[in-house]
Amino acid sequence: MSGGSWGDWLDAEAQRRDEAGLTRRLRPRSADDATIDLAGNDYLGLTGDAAVRRAAADAALTWGAGAGASRLVTGTLALHDELERALADYTGQPSALVMSTGYQANLAVVTALADASVRVISDAHVHASLIDAVRLARARVTVVPHNDVAAVRTALRAAQDAGERTLVLVESVYSVLGDAAPLVELAEACEETGALLVVDEAHGLGVHGPGLVATQGLAGLPHVVVTATLSKALGAQGGAVLGPVALREHLVNRARPFIFDTGLAPAPTAGALAALGELQARPELAATVHERVRSLAASLGVDVPAGAVLSVPMPSPQAAVAAQAAALEAGLRVGCFRPPSVPDGISRLRITASAGVAPAEWEHAVEILVAVVKEHQ
Numbered sequence: 168m169s170g171g172s173w174g175d176w177l178d179a180e181a182q183r184r185d186e187a188g189l190t191r192r193l194r195p196r197s198a199d200d201a202t203i204d205l206a207g208n209d210y211l212g213l214t215g216d217a218a219v220r221r222a223a224a225d226a227a228l229t230w231g232a233g234a235g236a237s238r239l240v241t242g243t244l245a246l247h248d249e250l251e252r253a254l255a256d257y258t259g260q261p262s263a264l265v266m267s268t269g270y271q272a273n274l275a276v277v278t279a280l281a282d283a284s285v286r287v288i289s290d291a292h293v294h295a296s297l298i299d300a301v302r303l304a305r306a307r308v309t310v311v312p313h314n315d316v317a318a319v320r321t322a323l324r325a326a327q328d329a330g331e332r333t334l335v336l337v338e339s340v341y342s343v344l345g346d347a348a349p350l351v352e353l354a355e356a357c358e359e360t361g362a363l364l365v366v367d368e369a370h371g372l373g374v375h376g377p378g379l380v381a382t383q384g385l386a387g388l389p390h391v392v393v394t395a396t397l398s399k400a401l402g403a404q405g406g407a408v409l410g411p412v413a414l415r416e417h418l419v420n421r422a423r424p425f426i427f428d429t430g431l432a433p434a435p436t437a438g439a440l441a442a443l444g445e446l447q448a449r450p451e452l453a454a455t456v457h458e459r460v461r462s463l464a465a466s467l468g469v470d471v472p473a474g475a476v477l478s479v480p481m482p483s484p485q486a487a488v489a490a491q492a493a494a495l496e497a498g499l500r501v502g503c504f505r506p507p508s509v510p511d512g513i514s515r516l517r518i519t520a521s522a523g524v525a526p527a528e529w530e531h532a533v534e535i536l537v538a539v540v541k542e543h544q
Contacts, residue, residue, distance in 0.1 A: 181240045182357070188484045192424065195322045200257045202495070203532045205519045206502040210374055210475040211452040212443040212512060212523015213402030223403070226437030234430030239419070242430030251442045257443060259386030260393065260409035264418055267431050269369055270296040270398025272406030274303065275422035276365060276394055276414075277334065281306040286331040288322045290314065290354075292343065294367060295338050307331070313344075313510070316352045323360040333362040339371035339379040343509055345472025354385050370474040373400020373446050375455055386511035388389045400446065400475075403438035452522045459529065460520035466537055478504060478515040479540055490543035497535045516540070 184190045196202070205320065213219050226246060236242035251263040266272045277300035283285055287306045289297065292313045301308050309326075311318040319335060326333040335357055337348045350366065357364040368378040372395045375382055385391050389411055397405035408418060418425055446452060456475045464471040467479055481487035484505040491503045494516075500516030511514065 170256050177397070185483075188488060189507075201498070203499045203524060203528050204530055205521060205524070206500045206517065207487065207519060207521070208399040209521055209523055210400045210456055210519065211401050211402065211442075211446055212521055213400070213445055213452075215523065216402065216442070216445055218445060219402055219438050219441045222441035223434040223438035226433040230433035232434075233432050234493055236430065237426065237428060238407065238430040239426055242381065244430065244433060244436065245292075246436045246440070247430060248432055250436055250443075253440055253443055254395075254407055255409060256274075258372070258393065258409050259374050259381045261387060262415040263407050263409045264413045264415045264425070265397075265431055265436070266406045266408070266425055267428050268404065269367075269394065269398060271424045272394045272396070272408050272426060273297050273367060273416055274300045275424040276392060276408050277306075277336070278304045278424065279300060279418050279422035280304075280363070283307070284332070286322075286326040286328070286329070286333045287336060288319055288333060288362075289336040290338070290348070293336050293338055294342065294369070297365075297367060301336070302441035305335075313341075314346065314349060316349050316356065319353060320356050323356055323362055326362070327360045333357075333360065333364055335364045336367075337364070338367040340368075340374070340472075340474035342370055342474075342476055343478060343504055343511075343515070345470075345474055345476055345478055347473035350379055350383050350385060354388065354391055357390050358388075362390065365394065367390065367394050369394075369396045369399060370476065373474050374456055375473075376450075376453065397435065397439040397442075401439045401442040403442060404435035405439055420442055455522040456520050463518065463520055463533060463536070466533055467540055475520050477518045477520060479544070481514045481516060481544060483513045486543050487516060490516055490539050493539045493543065497539070499535045501536070 234242040247265050248370040254263040273296040283305045285306045287301050287308045289310050290313055291310050311322055311470050340347050342523050354364055366380050369452045371378040380386050380393050392410040395407050397403045460477055461471050463477055469479055487503050491501055494501050504517050505514040506512050
């Protein structure tokens, strides 16, 4: 074939990744794995909660393993409706639409609202799902410096002068740096210019109760839309878009990632619904996360993040990988951010201050982390 074979190209790509220290590998874990897990996204420890597991198991026994079809055919279950109502009530939004993943939720809302005539103003640090969504929409995009409200205002005025409909894409809490977006100022700028603010609450929902959009008084505003995942603080799987009823109806009719996707399976739907009840009944779970992230940040000498994920900068991708391996050798699993996943190119250890880890295990994990970081940083 022209340009060489696909096999040669794949081999060359693999060699390039290995030489740069950027090769990723899948590492299956068993159900009885005794390793302390500070790498996952189960922020409140609800994945293994007895009530959540029972709800998921009961739903599978009642409804079966899957939804059976797309939601517009026969895949919309009474469970979906119940979860959507509960999510909307909890977050202070008029409506919610549940999807199979948070990734799909971001793809759905952007591609259903934007096209080549729309201007998207995107924070430089938004998640890959939002970046992919803009590419799929083929929208005109302006990437602004991270958390730079002045740059957003400048881009909004330019779009307004050009007569462009405009979306602004941000996250409430950013997963790499762990900082929060200036949502109030951004919402004001969007209201002034007729733009729509889309806020990804993946790392805010649950850790900050109903999310930063709600706690900062922005829930229910017609120019603020929320996307969320059910796989982090809610410990299950799935995603949701929350906002005006008219937006929900538009997504049902126009969002291809929703229309052509099989509905969220019964087990995670019921699990997320039970988890929502647990986090509302047990505010101490979020309090534990905030307490642990503050103490760990002090122990490691890094800034306190706004969410549950703490990032520790490392001098190189190789150092980050070596530190991750050393922690695992000591019985602790942590994550690793490295190029091209990090927006600023700085490799980091990614540590989740989960409320689901027992106190004694947490203390042991902190001891391991302090030693590992000191050795490799």
